[in-house]
Amino acid sequence: xxxxxxxxxxxxxxxxxxxxxxxxxxxxxxxxxxxxxxxxxxxxxxxxxxxxxxxxxxxxxxxxxxxxxxxxxxxxxxxxxxxxxxxxxxxxxxxxxxxxxxxxxxxxxxxxxxxxxxxxxxxxxxxxxxxxxxxxxxxxxxxxxxxxxxxxxxxxxxxxxxxxxxxxxxxxxxxxxxxxxxxxxxxxxxxxxxxxxxxxxxxxxxxxxxxxxxxxxxxxxxxxxxxxxxxxxxxxxxxxxxxxxxxxxxxxxxxxxxxxxxxxxxxxxxxxxxxxxxxxxxxxxxxxxxxxxxxxxxxxxxxxxxxxxxxxxxxxxxxxxxxxxxxxxxxxxxxxxxxxxxxxxxxxxxxxxxxxxxxxxxxxxxxxxxxxxxxxxxxxxxxxxxxxxxxxxxxxxxxxxxxxxxxxxxxxxxxxxxxxxxxxxxxxxxxxxxxxxxxxxxxxxxxxxxxxx
Amino acid sequence: xxxxxxxxxxxxxxxxxxxxxxxxxxxxxxxxxxxxxxxxxxxxxxxxxxxxxxxxxxxxxxxxxxxxxxxxxxxxxxxxxxxxxxxxx
Numbered sequence: 001x002x003x004x005x006x007x008x009x010x011x012x013x014x015x016x017x018x019x020x021x022x023x024x025x026x027x028x029x030x031x032x033x034x035x036x037x038x039x040x041x042x043x044x045x046x047x048x049x050x051x052x053x054x055x056x057x058x059x060x061x062x063x064x065x066x067x068x069x070x071x072x073x074x075x076x077x078x079x080x081x082x083x084x085x086x087x088x089x090x091x092x093x094x095x096x097x098x099x100x101x102x103x104x105x106x107x108x109x110x111x112x113x114x115x116x117x118x119x120x121x122x123x124x125x126x127x128x129x130x131x132x133x134x135x136x137x138x139x140x141x142x143x144x145x146x147x148x149x150x151x152x153x154x155x156x157x158x159x160x161x162x163x164x165x166x167x168x169x170x171x172x173x174x175x176x177x178x179x180x181x182x183x184x185x186x187x188x189x190x191x192x193x194x195x196x197x198x199x200x201x202x203x204x205x206x207x208x209x210x211x212x213x214x215x216x217x218x219x220x221x222x223x224x225x226x227x228x229x230x231x232x233x234x235x236x237x238x239x240x241x242x243x244x245x246x247x248x249x250x251x252x253x254x255x256x257x258x259x260x261x262x263x264x265x266x267x268x269x270x271x272x273x274x275x276x277x278x279x280x281x282x283x284x285x286x287x288x289x290x291x292x293x294x295x296x297x298x299x300x301x302x303x304x305x306x307x308x309x310x311x312x313x314x315x316x317x318x319x320x321x322x323x324x325x326x327x328x329x330x331x332x333x334x335x336x337x338x339x340x341x342x343x344x345x346x347x348x349x350x351x352x353x354x355x356x357x358x359x360x361x362x363x364x365x366x367x368x369x370x371x372x373x374x375x376x377x378x379x380x381x382x383x384x385x386x387x388x389x390x391x392x393x394x395x396x397x398x399x400x401x402x403x404x405x406x407x408x409x410x411x412x413x414x415x416x417x418x419x420x421x422x423x424x425x426x427x428x429x430x431x432x433x434x435x436x437x438x439x440x441x442x443x444x445x446x447x448x449x450x451x452x453x
Numbered sequence: 454x455x456x457x458x459x460x461x462x463x464x465x466x467x468x469x470x471x472x473x474x475x476x477x478x479x480x481x482x483x484x485x486x487x488x489x490x491x492x493x494x495x496x497x498x499x500x501x502x503x504x505x506x507x508x509x510x511x512x513x514x515x516x517x518x519x520x521x522x523x524x525x526x527x528x529x530x531x532x533x534x535x536x537x538x539x540x541x542x
Contacts, residue, residue: 002457002500002533002536004487006539007459007536008459010531010535010536011529011531065510066510066511068530250539256538257535
């Protein structure tokens with residue numbers, strides 16, 4: 001018989017500490033949907049997504065009911081549309097975004113990711129068309145998410161793409177200015193993008209993946225924080241790391257159970273469990289509060305990077321034994337607007353974009369959900385992207401930038417996206433410009449560590 | 454399939470009886486029960502067996518949640534696998 005203490009611990013995690021499975025994401029390959037005629041191709045995309053994912057939401061809900069575990073989102077990721085659009089003669093590729101949006105609405109999934117282009121070394125015609133259409137695509141659709149990979153440790157940084165993405169991020173915000181610039185919240189610029197990430201907005205289904213796959217993203221910052229709050233007082237750093245590891249193990253085991261069950265019921269191979277600590281705006285479900293529980297007065301003060309490094313590493317170590325395949329981003333996310341603790345630290349002035357950039361060197365992703373003043377120049381956005389991508393490239397890790405220029409607003413104001421995306425205070429950026437550097441274009445060479453063979 | 458029922462709340466007369474009666478009505482067999490009363494807090498865990506074709510877990514949960522309301526206790530019904538996967542290697 002199971003011990004009562006263990007049973008009550010699990011129930012308490014779900015009831016009071018926001019433990020949940022954040023997402024079941026079905027990855028679907030669209031490589032067989034290509035056609036010269038864009039209407040035919042986008043029609044095939046719609047049909048295939050609807051056919052493969054027809055039972056996704058229901059299966060998720062069934063598992064939720066049967067096991068009593070909240071499964072917050074059911075989502076879909078697809079092959080980067082930059083590849084699918086390659087043979088199309090028409091360059092009006094927004095049609096693909098509309099098909100994906102329609103399929104998502106029809107199936108009841110809240111996000112569909114993969115309006116993406118992988119251009120770390122250079123552009124193909126399809127990639128160009130997709131990137132160029134991102135502002136419109138994210139303005140006319142509701143559930144489509146977009147990402148662009150502009151660099152990797154192996155390829156270096158495509159500085160032409162970096163330059164282009166500064167403009168695209170700004171235009172995307174401008175086109176959705178009447179809706180709190182929500183478009184930019186669905187656009188991620190990556191370096192070293194993982195091909196099996198189940199989390200939005202950066203999810204896409206890589207070309208090396210099988211035709212269809214189930215990836216699961218677990219969560220649980222609230223559980224880690226509660227464990228530290230309960231037993232962490234007076235403990236050394238080693239013991240804190242052990243507590244995080246043990247908690248991450250338990251959380252990931254639950255994710256693995258759900259992933260296996262979903263894969264069995266949908267007759268789709270199981271891909272990976274992504275064991276990320278993903279915060280939500282709910283009070284208590286915050287990564288910043290975990291760092292504060294470790295002994296920081298406020299997230300963002302000196303010591304934050306070290307505490308985050310400990311957390312990110314311990315989460316991986318605890319989770320990796322709990323699942324047969326760990327992948328995606330796996331670590332701790334630090335999206336400012338989605339994390340109650342980060343929002344409050346930013347409002348107090350304890351957390352700024354410079355400190356966040358340092359933190360991204362040791363967290364699992366990058367500058368995430370950061371609202372910047374609306375008058376920021378496209379070149380400055382590009383420069384922020386370049387800085388962040390350089391950190392990823394040199395450290396052989398994924399980094400990403402999801403900035404939201406708050407059109408018509410300045411530092412001190414707020415943007416309110418609602419739901420999981422939360423509320424973001426407009427954060428000031430550093431002075432000076434890098435216009436000449438960004439406008440040079442070209443490719444930033446891959447670092448020496450790319451030559452591992 | 455096995456499920457775990459937990460009941461937590463202020464101790465009073467008839468909690469165990471009401472929960473067991475609801476299980477019996479639903480044709481659910483109780484395999485094991487552990488119960489403890491600390492001061493006046495009542496905590497009980499039950500392992501039950503639900504045969505295929507009998508009641509769905511979800512329906513059993515609804516019934517027991519009603520019992521929870523009547524007895525002012527918090528009742529959870531969950532699949533055994535969750536606890537096994539979380540607490541056993």
